[in-house]
Amino acid sequence: MTDWTGAQTRAREWFEALRDSICAAFEAIEREAGSDARFEYTSWQREDDGSGGEPGGGVRGLMKGRVFEKVGVNVSTVGGTFSPQFAASINGASVEQPEFTATGISLVAHMANPQVPAVHMNTRFLTTTKAWFGGGADLNPPLPREEDTADFHAAFKAACDPFGEDRYPRFKAWADDYFYIPHRKVHRGVGGIFYDHLECADEARFEAEFAFTRAVGEAFLDIFPTIVRRRMAESFTPADKAVQLEWRGRYAEFNLVHDRGTLFGLKTGGNIDAILMSLPPEATWN
Amino acid sequence: MTDWTGAQTRAREWFEALRDSICAAFEAIEREAGSDARFEYTSWQREDDGSGGEPGGGVRGLMKGRVFEKVGVNVSTVGGTFSPQFAASINGASVEQPEFTATGISLVAHMANPQVPAVHMNTRFLTTTKAWFGGGADLNPPLPREEDTADFHAAFKAACDPFGEDRYPRFKAWADDYFYIPHRKVHRGVGGIFYDHLECADEARFEAEFAFTRAVGEAFLDIFPTIVRRRMAESFTPADKAVQLEWRGRYAEFNLVHDRGTLFGLKTGGNIDAILMSLPPEATWN
Numbered sequence: 001m002t003d004w005t006g007a008q009t010r011a012r013e014w015f016e017a018l019r020d021s022i023c024a025a026f027e028a029i030e031r032e033a034g035s036d037a038r039f040e041y042t043s044w045q046r047e048d049d050g051s052g053g054e055p056g057g058g059v060r061g062l063m064k065g066r067v068f069e070k071v072g073v074n075v076s077t078v079g080g081t082f083s084p085q086f087a088a089s090i091n092g093a094s095v096e097q098p099e100f101t102a103t104g105i106s107l108v109a110h111m112a113n114p115q116v117p118a119v120h121m122n123t124r125f126l127t128t129t130k131a132w133f134g135g136g137a138d139l140n141p142p143l144p145r146e147e148d149t150a151d152f153h154a155a156f157k158a159a160c161d162p163f164g165e166d167r168y169p170r171f172k173a174w175a176d177d178y179f180y181i182p183h184r185k186v187h188r189g190v191g192g193i194f195y196d197h198l199e200c201a202d203e204a205r206f207e208a209e210f211a212f213t214r215a216v217g218e219a220f221l222d223i224f225p226t227i228v229r230r231r232m233a234e235s236f237t238p239a240d241k242a243v244q245l246e247w248r249g250r251y252a253e254f255n256l257v258h259d260r261g262t263l264f265g266l267k268t269g270g271n272i273d274a275i276l277m278s279l280p281p282e283a284t285w286n
Numbered sequence: 287m288t289d290w291t292g293a294q295t296r297a298r299e300w301f302e303a304l305r306d307s308i309c310a311a312f313e314a315i316e317r318e319a320g321s322d323a324r325f326e327y328t329s330w331q332r333e334d335d336g337s338g339g340e341p342g343g344g345v346r347g348l349m350k351g352r353v354f355e356k357v358g359v360n361v362s363t364v365g366g367t368f369s370p371q372f373a374a375s376i377n378g379a380s381v382e383q384p385e386f387t388a389t390g391i392s393l394v395a396h397m398a399n400p401q402v403p404a405v406h407m408n409t410r411f412l413t414t415t416k417a418w419f420g421g422g423a424d425l426n427p428p429l430p431r432e433e434d435t436a437d438f439h440a441a442f443k444a445a446c447d448p449f450g451e452d453r454y455p456r457f458k459a460w461a462d463d464y465f466y467i468p469h470r471k472v473h474r475g476v477g478g479i480f481y482d483h484l485e486c487a488d489e490a491r492f493e494a495e496f497a498f499t500r501a502v503g504e505a506f507l508d509i510f511p512t513i514v515r516r517r518m519a520e521s522f523t524p525a526d527k528a529v530q531l532e533w534r535g536r537y538a539e540f541n542l543v544h545d546r547g548t549l550f551g552l553k554t555g556g557n558i559d560a561i562l563m564s565l566p567p568e569a570t571w572n
Contacts, residue, residue, distance in 0.1 A: 070571075183552045183561075249565065256542035257552075266469050266543075275469075276571065279535065285356075285565035 004127045007206055008077070008103055011125035011133075014210070015075045015105040018217040022073060022107065023061055025225050030065040033232060037065030039073070044271040046078050055080060060274045064281070067116070067232050071109040072277030076270070078102055086267050091197055092130030101127045104135075105217070106261065108278040109224075114244035115234040117141035117148060117189075117227060118251070120278070121220045122261065123213050133209045134196035136171070137220050138179050139227075140189035140251060142244035148227045149190045155223035156193045159215040163208070171195045181254050188254045248280035255279060290413045293492055294363070294389055297411035297419075300496070301361045301391040304503040308359060308393065309347060311511050316351040319518065323351030325359070330557040332364050341366060346560045350567070353402070353518050357395040358563030362556070364388055372553050377483055378416030387413045390421075391503070392547065394564040395510075400530035401520040403427035403434060403475075403513060404537070406564070407506045408547065409499045419495045420482035422457070423506050424465050425513075426475035426537060428530035434513050435476045441509035442479045445501040449494070457481045467540050474540045534566035541565060 023039045030037045045057040058076030065071075079101035082090055087098040104124025111118055123135030139152045153172065160168035171193035178194045180187050193216070200206035255262050255278050265275035309325045316323045331343040344362030351357075365387035368376055373384040390410025397404055409421030425438045439458065446454035457479035464480045466473050479502070486492035541548050541564050551561035 183558055245568075252538060252569075252571075253542060253562070256539060272469055276539070279571035281572065282531075282568065282570050283538075284568050285538075285562065286567065 004101070004131050007131065007200070007210075008101055008125060008127065011210065011213075012075070012077050012103040014214060014217070015103060015123070018214075018221065019061065019073050019075050019105055021221055023063070025221060026063065026065075026068055026071060026109075029067050029225060029228055029232070030063075032229070033066045035066035037063050037068070039063040042273075044274060046076075046080075046270065058271065058274060060271070060277060062277065065112075067112060067228065069110050069112040070281035071107070072274075073105065073107040074274045074277060075105050076103070076274065078270070083267070090128060091126075091132065092128035094129075097129050099128065106278075110248065110280045111228070111232075113232060113234065114142045114236050114240045116231040117144075117152075118248075118280075119224050121217075121224075123216055125210075125213070131200045131206070132196070133198040133200070133213050135213060135216055136175060136178070136192060136194035137216065138175055138189050138192035138194070140247075142247040143240060144190050145231075148230070151227065152190070152192060152223055155219045156216070159219035160193065160212075163212045163215070167195075167212075168193070179254070181250060181258065183257070184250060184253070186250070188251055242284070245282060245284040246286060248283040249285045252279050252283050290387070290417050293417065293486070293496075294387055294411060294413065297496065297499075298361070298363050298389040300500060300503070301389060301409070304500075304507065305347065305359050305361050305391055307507055309349070311507060312349065312351075312354055312357060312395075315353050315511060315514055315518070316349075318515075319352045321352035323349050323354070325349040328559075330560060332366075332556065344557065344560060346557070346563060348563065351398075353398060353514065355396050355398040356567035357393070358560075359391065359393040360560045360563060361391050362389070362560065364556070369553070376414060377412075377418065378414035383415050385414065392564075396534065396566045397514070397518075399518060399520065400428045400522050400526045402517040403430075403438075404534075404566075405510050407503075407510075409502055411496075411499070417486045417492070418482070419484040419486070419499050421499060421502055422461060422464070422478060422480035423502065424461055424475050424478035424480070426533075428533040429526060430476050431517075434516070437513065438476070438478060438509055441505045442502070445505035446479065446498075449498045449501070453481075453498075454479070465540070467536060467544065469543070470536060470539070472536070474537055528570070531568060531570040532572060534569035535571045538565050538569050 027038055039061040042060045044060060046055040056078035058074055061073045063071050081098040082093055082100060084095045087093045087095050093100060102124060106122040108120045109118055118140040121137040125133050157168040175191045175194035179189060198209045200209055262275055313324055325347040328346045332341040342364035344360055347359045349357050367384040368379055368386055370381045373379045373381050379386060388410060392408040394406045395404055404426040407423040411419050443454040461477045461480035465475060484495045486495055548561055
């Protein structure tokens with residue numbers, strides 16, 4: 001299987017459908033809080049990299065609400081050739097075969113109330129000379145609560161287990177390793193799952209991994225709104241808010257210094273506003 | 287000349303004296319604004335890198351005042367061996383000869399009033415198998431004013447010219463090249479000077495370059511307080527403040543994604559609080 005056009009279309013359509021479901025769920029939460037906030041959508045086109053391929057683009061959705069202080073969700077579908085310096089670092093690509101396609105959804109929510117965790121979720125399908133899925137989700141509470149952490153992890157364990165009982169422990173450990181700020185020697189949140197290179201050597205593997213990717217998205221769609229509703233009406237102090245703003249500084253450090261997705265976007269001509277949509281609406285460094 | 291111990295001591299003593307003068311000048315401005323804010327100083331020790339050398343350390347000075355919302359000044363003096371991956375990228379160092387010493391002053395001021403420019407200044411003396419000075423200063427006004435920009439550049443031109451009339455144009459162009467945010471395609475401020483590898487092949491060159499480094503520090507000590515006093519009583523609107531906070535987000539992006547000084551510090555076991563003291567007290571990403 002070397003023509004991934006149909007597979008990429010199906011993956012893209014799923015990411016768009018998941019985006020629509022998530023945005024509807026988040027807007028419903030805003031209604032419950034008495035707000036009429038809605039996502040606003042902006043299309044963007046990737047700059048042509050001169051490779052002759054379809055440069056592609058995406059749609060960036062952004063909502064600033066009463067519960068969701070700033071939530072961005074981006075679905076992008078791009079293709080082209082990696083630069084020679086970058087090609088060698090990508091699975092299945094090389095200076096001789098630098099072509100790639102990528103489609104994916106990425107979401108980051110920063111919440112107004114520091115009692116409500118922030119969250120990140122991303123799933124993607126890439127092709128070079130190989131084809132694979134990657135993704136992850138992690139919970140980022142400024143004020144961690146055991147119940148929320150346990151429920152978040154349980155949701156992703158339930159999504160992983162039907163696809164192999166080794167998956168959840170491996171992907172949880174991978175998240176612990178990835179979502180770590182080495183210069184601070186702290187994790188950026190309470191973890192979740194992270195995975196990459198779930199390779200699709202044939203159509204059967206593609207179908208299995210595509211089903212897994214959908215299960216991860218559906219787990220997110222279920223558990224995160226549950227946690228938000230649990231915490232959104234809780235009171236907080238100015239000291240709690242200060243903790244949140246300082247904690248968001250660490251989050252910005254992670255994304256700008258360490259996050260491979262951010263670097264991938266910046267190096268492949270991605271849309272700056274879409275790539276940096278993950279940054280917090282407000283942060284402090286004391 | 288291969289024993290740089292005496293030279294390093296003289297450089298360090300100058301950086302400490304300059305720090306004392308600058309802090310006194312900034313505290314005097316706080317008095318004029320009716321504030322009793324003072325610098326607080328914290329000593330830090332570098333973690334031993336296992337090379338058997340003196341790991342060194344520094345003193346971090348921090349003031350949060352009425353005019354200076356957050357100003358950090360750090361004098362550090364460290365030595366040791368570069369990691370193999372890092373050694374090859376440093377002037378005069380290699381995997382075989384990874385030893386280095388570094389002493390320097392670095393300062394970043396973020397101002398409460400958006401009419402007052404933020405500023406950065408750094409000068410340093412490094413030794414590997416070579417010895418050299420480097421440094422720079424750049425003005426970062428959220429709301430640029432031609433008079434301030436012109437005066438800032440004139441001060442550094444006057445400092446440079448006695449040391450060779452090619453210096454100012456070269457170092458100004460170097461600053462324009464360095465203080466640039468490629469992913470935004472904007473400069474982070476209105477420039478200044480930037481220079482590196484002013485090599486001290488013999489004692490005469492050391493004396494000349496040391497005199498140049500002192501001239502740069504004295505130019506800063508004169509011009510920046512002048513600009514602060516010119517602007518500190520000006521009124522500003524909430525929209526001006528919003529511009530400043532958004533602009534500080536760009537500043538944080540530059541420092542975390544591109545700044546070589548920040549990366550040098552993070553990779554050589556520097557003190558995190560000292561390295562990241564440059565980050566703004568508050569920033570927004572809309």
